[in-house]
Amino acid sequence: MPREPLNTSARWALTSLALSMLMPSLDTSIANAGLPMLAAAFDATFQQVQWIVLAYLLTVTTLIVSVGRLGDGIGRRRLLLIGIGVFTAASLCCALAPGLGWLIGARAVQGVGAAIMFALTVALVADAVPKSRAGSAMGLLATMSATGTTLGPSLGGLLMAHLGWHSIFLLNVPLGLLNAWLVYRYLPADRAISTRVAFDYFGTGVLVLTLAAYALAMTLTGLALPLLLVSACGAGLFVFIEMRVKVPLIRLSLFADRRLSSSLLLTLLVTTVMMTTLVFGPFYLSRGLGLSSATVGLVLSIGPLLAAFGGVPAGRLVDRFGARRIVPGALLGLACGCGLLASLPMSLGVFAYVLPIAMVAVSYALFQAANNTGLMAGVSQDQRGVVSALLGLARNLGLITGAAVMGAVFALAAGDPTEAPAAAIASGLHTTFAVATAIAFMALIISRTQFNCGSGLARESGESGNTVLTDTPPSRASPLPQGNGGDR
Template identity: 85%
Template sequence: MPREPLSTTARWALTSLALSMLMPSLDTSIANAGLPILATAFDATFQQVQWIVLAYLLAITTLIVSVGRLGDSFGRRRLLLIGIGIFTAASLCCALSPGLGWLIGARAVQGLGAAIMFALTVALVADAVPKARAGSAMGLLATMSATGTTLGPSLGGLLMASVGWQAIFLLNVPLGLLNVWLVYRFLPADRASGPRVPFDYSGSAVLMLTLAAYALAMTLEGLMWPLLLASLCGAGVFILVEMKAQSPLIRLSLFSDARLSSSLALTLLVTTVMMTTLVVGPFYLHRGLGLSSAMVGVTLSVGPLLSALSGVPAGRLVDRFGAQRIVPGALLGMACGCALLALLPMSLGLPAYVLPIMLIAAGYALFQAANNTGLMAGVSQDQRGVVSAMLGLARNLGLITGAAVMGAVFALAAGDPTQAPATAIASGLHTTFGVATALMLLTLIISRVQATTRDSVNTAQPL
């Protein structure tokens, strides 16, 4: 049965959301390739310029849930316009930075704008397109996210080499101005809501400090355990604060719904596994298979590129067959890819590495489209912002955890990856993806429990 085409207004509204996902995704990775250039420009050490990346990621991680909740009460379209404005203005400040401290501060403010854009873009899909096209829209947003992250390093390197480091930030100014106009012109105005509820400042502050402690624990090796303990205590304090709050940042009753709890757990585990491919891959390709740096870069782009190309087709499959049918198949495909890498003989060379990576990437694209569509379809209007933000938070925490924990597993199994021989690197890859396979089997169990719970409840209430 042919689908009804989108109206012109809906197409432009979806374009605005796609751009709102592309811009912050691009800036997640665009500065990475230029860290050596930035270190020279500001006469700084590598550890110092790393904060250009960390400040942005920390701001997103700590603020995304709070701004998502604020969007539910303040107006999602209105707050998205503000977020794009903050992101654009901060990008200009980054380009005009006279010193490293100024640049790091501007990147943190840019992260605030990015947090708003990440938190509200998915939540606004229901207002932009008909329900029957939600899966395709989610697939497009997944494509934009993967495209931005994949394109960032190469585009950043090209702009820095040809124009200068300021260009990687100035790029956002015309894009941001265009996006402000698109959102203002084509996204539906915020619906009138009931009485304005007070914002949970206490819960927001505790959650931000807790998430900051966890994120820093994953990046500062010397302080890992004290910061992990602090984040655990912070989580306990946050629960107590939310139990007493008049209008809590996150309604704790949400977690009693299996759809939300399982979707967040699946997102965290799946993104942890996806980050594993980016942590282990460069060492296996360079030191294990002996590829040149150029070939390593090309090979590493295969997975993200396939995820980007698979996003829209994955969304169409979700629209046709339903999210509940797609999620288990996507997880099974990723599990099989991880298992193949865990058993990979080095003698089979590059093709034996690339094919499982392609299987993992395609499964990830399917999972994102199906999981996000299935969850957001059951969310009430007044909770879309915070639930969308929690999905973004689970993704960010998965990426941080994958880089730290799975990187530690690889280093433990292979020794120092920068010095280890090819055989040790191969052993490290097998061990790390053995752990990744176990994580994917856990996702299949969670998915099965979710399906069983859903089948036992004939009429699920909105979150």
């Protein structure tokens, strides 16, 4: 059926969701470029100021599934407003921090708000726009996610250089106030909840500790093995609890469907690959190619710009052709881009970096739009928050795993990137992206089985607990009502 035009309320509702994705994505990486300045400002070591980044990322990772499930129970719009309020207030506290401990604590609280925003933004798309426009909406959110994460370091460096470190947190205050007003004014109200919703507190606690142990294992190399053992035991205990609790945090029957499981796995693998470009690209350009700081910043902006301009067209392609055709093509493009980064000689100069990065950025925008749309298309109302949160969790675990695993690969091939000579940097980059290419091809193989799993995920009845995702392209499905939230 033809794409249904968006009315004014739907456009503003989608704008509010775009801001809700952009703000926490920016803060995932905006402080990275300023860690040396923050270390000087607080007279701290690099290991100490690293917790400015880690406190935020760890909080988001450990809470995202829990708050997604909570949104399904108390109302997603209501909880999103709370999350924006927490994020904005914590950002102001970060900017006013008198000491490093205060800043790290405020960043952890900011991560609570970010977890809510990440978990619920994708879930609210179906309430904001018709189903025939879901692909375009997911493309826009994918744009905001990719742009925020990749633009963070360069924007943070620019703000710190001209306005001081406080500015990277103060930026969120006016954006947060605007976002809260847009959500309150234009997103459809939550439906009334007639009965008290039970919440799996024990399972939530075990999951939080399990994810915290895994995330810390990826960041504290000296304790990696014992922390991984703790996370493995925690995962087993969590499964045991969820199989027996009356109202589980996550219905394990969700993972019995290969479409859902493979979509989450693809997200984890792809974000692991993308983390490679975020971490090692600046070292290759500055130390490997000897570019000036200004030129490095210009080259690094190419990927975010392509992601920003490519997300919405990518979503329209998904609306037109469906996720079945787009996901494998996007993964093939990602693998080819990584393969070029692994093979083109440094003698070709910056061109040998820009061309592959352009392929990677466009392919990533296509993948996110198609994968997210295909995953969320047929999820029932009462599970949309938790499935959206699982998608965000897979993304964050991929970023953490990518930083740790790809960092180890690079270190084995080249040594410390802050001290290695140009030739070693180039060798390390080629080796690391060779591994990234293999991961991308692995994802491509998984995607070929993802769309050959029978009928896909059917809608879940509240009584049976069985969830199935539909394989119907968004453009062929009937639009959801926009007025007062439909069946939410």
